[in-house]
Amino acid sequence: MNEKGRKKILLSAGIIFVCLFCLAPFFWMFIISINERPDFLLQDGMSLTIGNFVEVIGIGNLHFLDYLKNSFVVASVTAISSAFIAALAAYAVSRISFPGRIILIISVLALSMFPQICLVGYLFKLMSGLGLINSYSALILPYISWSLPLALWLQTSYFSQIPTELDKAAQIDGANRLQTLLRVVLPIAVPGFLSTVMLLFMFSFNEFLFALMLTTNYTARTVPVGIAMFQGLHGELPWGYIMAASVISCIPVILIALAFQRRIIQGLTRGAIR
């Protein structure tokens, strides 16, 4: 067989492998979520139902809708605030020449490599002291800070692709720096800004350790903690509920991943490429 043929076979095998490898656990998650019993492998066969979905949403004591709402609020507020705060800084870094720019970016990026465990003990005491445990602020404030490095990194690279002539024209027309950012740079960088927001939303939506430490019940608890803590009444884990909740919770992030895959990949790799 010639090389082209061999390559084609290897490639097809590779594609099938990637799909199976990535999706098989999801398939399983879905199967369990629509089955009456999680142990159907030992039974005669499947008995399909949407009961798990109806119940995990409908049973108030499970608080799944509360977790979902909390996650959406926390992740949206975090993503938008963080992207905006980072846009300000990214504007300065990409447009104003001041000493220490590079050091600023590099050291901010280094911060994102700190292990979260080095913060949570202190944050717990801090938030307890402020009476914020179990509030949205207890999550949003650390989340914003935690996501700023990535947001700064992404937006600096988007902004530096926009020619500075546009800014100068605006400034000649009498616009100050903030006006230039809001009216000239950001409108051009909307796709970049949006994908930054989406990526930050994903990170905040998925975060676990902070949320585990800083919330105590459904008033602020987010989906990951909720799903990690689902307990059955009689000890056995309610797998049907857990998987139904998982399927629902995965939908928004999967949609984001699919819709923004090009930009997410660009964003994630731009830093690494440089």
Next chain:
Amino acid sequence: MSRELKEAIIFIMPLVLFIASFILIPVLGTFWNSLWLDVPFVARKFVGLQSYFRLVSDEQFWQATLFTTTFALVSVLIEMIFGTIIALVLNERIRMRGLLRGIALIPWAIPSVIGARVWQLIYRYDYGIANWVLQKIGLASVNWFGSPLGSFAALVLADVWRTTPFVAIIILAGLQTVRGDVLEQAQVDGANMFQRFFKITMPMIKPIIIVALLFRTIDALRVFDLVYVLTGGGPGGATTSISLYGYKFFLLGDFGYGSTVSVILFILALVLAVLYIRIGKLRAS
């Protein structure tokens, strides 16, 4: 102070304030707390480096360190190999490449806790599909979470599933910088695809592989979510990561010793981060 500098400071201030309040001060606070005896029902007392001495003779801590570093090494190694293979696939001109890349992003995009829950179910001894498959192909069921080795393997596999796509995407970016004409010339000169990969592509993407390697190692060293859900650190503490070990002390209200454990992880990550920045600087210059 020049006007430029003033403006720059105003624009950067919010970012700096947030990062200082909720990252820098907490980290410094953790260092400071590690020097105190800080447990419930006892007056807070400065004890200097006493907790660090306790750490040295704390076997469970060493077990956690051994587990964490082994876990990081093994899973990152596997992820780099698989990640490179997947990146090579995704780099080809194939139909529906966008969709395929989107699919590759999914395991990484969903909450790690959810991934861990699904794997927990897959690994179940009695009705998990992993053992069902093993039985169907004539092998014996494995009690995954019953033995340290089984738990370790279960964790590595779940982590490999979750983060290989991420590695693949980073490496993919590197592959896209490899010039097609060089590869074509090599093909004309009679190099087969393996020779082309190892002789041309590999050296060109080496820097990015190193970046991905360090990035992932730092990330793997702080593993928490996966261990918390999948094994809870068991059996018998065999899969307790440093993060989980520290967390358990925080949970008990022992903020002094929990901080000490965290500081060690911080130092481990810092060493790697410094390495990362040095490589970054080298490449920038």
